[in-house]
Amino acid sequence: MPEYLREYGLDTFEYSGGHGLRMSEKTAREIGSQAQKAGIPISVHAPYFINLANEDSEKILNSHRYILGAMQVAFWMGARRVIFHPGSASGSRSRQEITAYACSELKKIIQQADAAGFGEITLCPETMGKINQLGDLEEVLLLCSVDERLIPCIDLGHLNARTQGSLRTQADFKAVLDRIENDLGKERLDRLHMHFSHIEYTEMGEKRHLTFEDKVFGPEHQGLIAEIVRRKMYPTVICESAGTQDQDALEMKKAYWSLQ
Ligand SMILES: [Zn+2]
Known part of the structure; x- marks a missing residue:
């Protein structure tokens, strides 16, 4: 492996x-x-x-x-x-x-x-x-x-699901990261642990994990990656797509490198 x-x-x-x-x-x-x-x-x-x-x-x-x-x-x-x-x-x-x-x-x-x-x-x-x-x-x-x-392990799919799809733009991700930095400081923010996947949700929150093929529920990763690069963070990001974790993780990785 x-x-x-x-x-x-x-x-x-x-x-x-x-x-x-x-x-x-x-x-x-x-x-x-x-x-x-x-x-x-x-x-x-x-x-x-x-x-x-x-x-x-x-x-x-x-x-x-x-x-x-x-x-x-x-x-x-x-x-x-x-x-x-x-x-x-x-x-x-x-x-x-x-x-x-x-x-x-x-x-x-x-x-x-x-x-x-x-x-x-x-x-x-x-x-x-x-x-x-x-x-x-x-x-x-x-x-x-x-x-x-x-x-913290910030699972952005989870946060998006429990807030009914609040993570759409780079500014939305920025607000989450600002809050973490404010409460825990830059040093802990920089080496954050993250989970990322598109997740279907209802009014109760998370229903099931999807893949990057999903265009309905999100969140889309580009705004997050741009924010990670802009802040020069070095988080650990684990992709939890339903069955395509490796492909989707690589897609995020490529988005990251394309902004370097
Ligand atoms: Zn978990």
Whole structure:
């Protein structure tokens, strides 16, 4: 895989552990060494079952374990980032209360990660596509304020879906990046983690991932790329198109190079 990516013209990879991340140390280290040989930095996507908003004092510990487990695999792979979905925002508590609760859980997880020797691995809470999920831009920025090592994973398809298609022009992307810079500073903005795909949405937000063939839902990537170049950022951008991730990632890469 790393060799394929290198030859194809891509230069990073996110290992998907969304549906669970059971892997032996031997396999993880082997993937890591192949990736290093090809010069492909890896990030790890933690399981989707994580819910930092879970009030149940037993069940919340499962979310701790999922994140720490993903960090363990990342550690073996030599991956530097672990991406996770913050959780659910449905229920009777206000979103503010839920966010505050999730922030305090995240703080505990970071303490455990440091104690386990995973302090070099960056945790990245992701912006989510469904409105009833925790993870609009503001909530993710609040989560990232818990520790200065945290970097947001800005999923622009998700943000576009939960805001009913608000990302159209370069100015729209600029406004998102301005907000991140304002809250977290330029240094964290520059090395942002991003997910990008066209996503179909309803009034509830995300419905399903599409490919760059889509001309209805967007977002289109050109404005984002122009803004990344203009700001001289060096983010990690992962394309999550439905089945054409490599082709569409390459299209973004070419758009990036064409502006250099
Ligand atoms: Zn994700």
